[in-house]
Amino acid sequence: MPVGPDRLGGERVTAVLVVGSGFAGLWAALGAARRLDELAVRTVDLTVLCATPFHDIRVRNYEADLSACRIPLAELLDPVGVAHAVAEVTGIDAGARTVTTSAGVTYGYDRLVLASGSRVLKPAVPGLRDFGFDVDTYDGAVALQRHLQRLADDAPTPAAATVVVVGAGLTGIETACELPNRLRALFSGGPRVILVDRNPLVGSDMGASARPVIEKALSDNGIETRTGVDVAAVSRSGVSLSSGEELDAATVVWCAGMRASSLTEQLGVGRDRSGRVLVDDYLRVIGVESVFAAGDVAAARMDDEHLSVMSCQHGRPMGRYAGYNVISDLCGEPMLPLRIPWYVTVLDLGPAGAVYTEGWDRVVVSTGAEAKATKQTINSRRIYPPLTGVRADLLAAAAPQLQARP
DSSP, X not given: OOOOOBSSSSSBOEEEEEEOOSHHHHXXXXXXXXXXXXXXXXXXXXEEEESSSEEEOGGGTTSSOXXXXXXXXXXXXXXXXXXXXXXXXXXXXXXXXXEEETTSOEEEOSEEEEOOOEEEOOOOOTTHHHHEEOOSSHHHHHHHHHHHHHHHHSXXXXXXXXXXXXXXXXXXXXXXXXXXXXXXXXXXXXXXXXXXXXXXXXXXXXXXXXHHHHHHHHHHTTEEEEESOOEEEEETTEEEETTSOEEEOSEEEEOOOEEEOGGGGGGOSOBOTTSOEEBOTTOBBTTSTTEXXXXXXXXXXXXXXXXXXXXXXXXXXXXXXXXXXXXXHHTTOOOOOOOOOOOEEEEEOGGGOEEXXXXXXXXXXXXXXXXXXXXXXXXXXXXXXXXXXXXXXXXXXXXXXXXXXX
């Protein structure tokens, strides 16, 4: 068993660090704990470093009820003996095999799993950082909720019940479709939701098969669209578009563009246009020794033609396999290659139901209530870890296996 660098200035230990507690980070930690248990290894210090002490069900942040979207890490990691510390990682020195945090603490590692996720990319649009909201994080979604409630508590104005959602990708569409009912519950007047995108068509990534379903759902939900335009400026009272149109709105929700965690920049290797590092079939970062990556920070091959996408669909199995492999690599045991031979998308369309597609060309399989039932199963059960607090349940769920299609 290799001996790692001095972790906290005391006794030298064999250390595996996981950076991040999202879908990839949590499952990497549980997968690593499971593999240690399988190999009966008791001499490895396994620690998760993350900015909050929670596992957030991030993909549900567009919903009105966030009560089930935040799970304390202690309930998931303590039963399996994984240490965790609330620490914002600010530096990685792959040569020295150390990680530093904003608090000035340095952690050494023998193996590292980088699973620090992604963030919504907010460009330098005047006023956006001051007046824009997002559903990228749990805290961001709560801030949006509180903002809408404050508007409802004030004197009513037409702009108060108007929301501009920027970005007509999956997150933007789901957010826009959820908002009319949320606004009706808060405001006496009729809600107005406007979906803005620079592309000429909404849901441009969803393909020709799904697009008519999405367009009808937006229309049925009373959502206006502005396509082929950019946002020129954001203010407290509205949005200026590149077309010259002024939209009176007290709320702007930015859902356009994602970028991998900036920690990938510190590994000194090539990255794709989203800032992701390239990994091999075992989730090892190509060009860096002893570092694995999973989830939104990693570009992994799902088959011979397609790379992973930033989604929990790929982040969760990537985490499980990274956890299994990081321990196997540390202990000189065989690793498992990850390939996922299927791909699906299930897009929530609010009261209009949902649309379920299969394949990378996104062929529609079901719509409406049938697809909505599938979406609700995914959001409420399929993507959750066991909440029993039972060690055996957590380790069993972390097996390096692929789920069947939903």
